[in-house]
Amino acid sequence: MKNVDDLIESAGALSERGFSKGEIADELNVSRETARWLVERTGGADPSSTPAPADAGGPHDIHVDWSAIGRDSARLTYAAKAMADLLSKQGDAVDLTVGIEKAGGPLATVVAQELDTDVAAYAPRKHQWEEGDIGEFEGTFSRNFADIRDRACYVVDDTITSGTTMTETVEAIRERGGDPVACVVLVDKQGVDAIDGVPIYSLVRAIRVGDDA
Numbered sequence: 001m002k003n004v005d006d007l008i009e010s011a012g013a014l015s016e017r018g019f020s021k022g023e024i025a026d027e028l029n030v031s032r033e034t035a036r037w038l039v040e041r042t043g044g045a046d047p048s049s050t051p052a053p054a055d056a057g058g059p060h061d062i063h064v065d066w067s068a069i070g071r072d073s074a075r076l077t078y079a080a081k082a083m084a085d086l087l088s089k090q091g092d093a094v095d096l097t098v099g100i101e102k103a104g105g106p107l108a109t110v111v112a113q114e115l116d117t118d119v120a121a122y123a124p125r126k127h128q129w130e131e132g133d134i135g136e137f138e139g140t141f142s143r144n145f146a147d148i149r150d151r152a153c154y155v156v157d158d159t160i161t162s163g164t165t166m167t168e169t170v171e172a173i174r175e176r177g178g179d180p181v182a183c184v185v186l187v188d189k190q191g192v193d194a195i196d197g198v199p200i201y202s203l204v205r206a207i208r209v210g211d212d213a
Helices: 004-016 021-028 032-040 074-088 103-117 165-177
Strands: 096-100 118-123 152-160 178-188 198-205
Touching: 004 021, 004 198, 021 032, 021 198, 074 103, 074 152, 074 178, 096 103, 096 165, 103 118, 103 152, 118 165, 152 165, 152 198, 165 178
Parallel strands: 096 118, 096 152, 152 178, 178 198
Antiparallel strands: none
């Protein structure tokens, strides 16, 4: 994607296909607020239903397009191997890698293979979010993958935007009886070193300069 107009067009197309705003945020690697703003620009919603962005240029966010990696299995494997290397110093006690759906799943599969762990998958609550309080929804662990209980875990996702999804996943693992040891992402847009005491590793850290938001 080259510019905001492309993002708006993509958000509109996804909305027409029935994607929730939370799923659109996930697909476009932007915050939920940005996804809502993009959908509104397509004319599919009443702009007065959402608070105006901080300025006329739109919300404060950074769009990350890593499709050049994701569409090629070899590139995806190389990137995920680098992510696994960031986690490799954590020791041998970890025997489970949790991928945050959707994009975290393929990355987690390679990380798990590199670090010789089982794989679990977590669907965050934002996939169900359309409007209102996201806390009204619940995330879920897939029953088709490994169980979390009494296991030390790595957590894998593609990006950290606000940190909400990663925080939710760490909490969900603990509630299920697991022990999140470390998290890793391709890109950290928030610049966080840890979430709830769990260290965060990233291949790329994106920092906005001169943003007073």
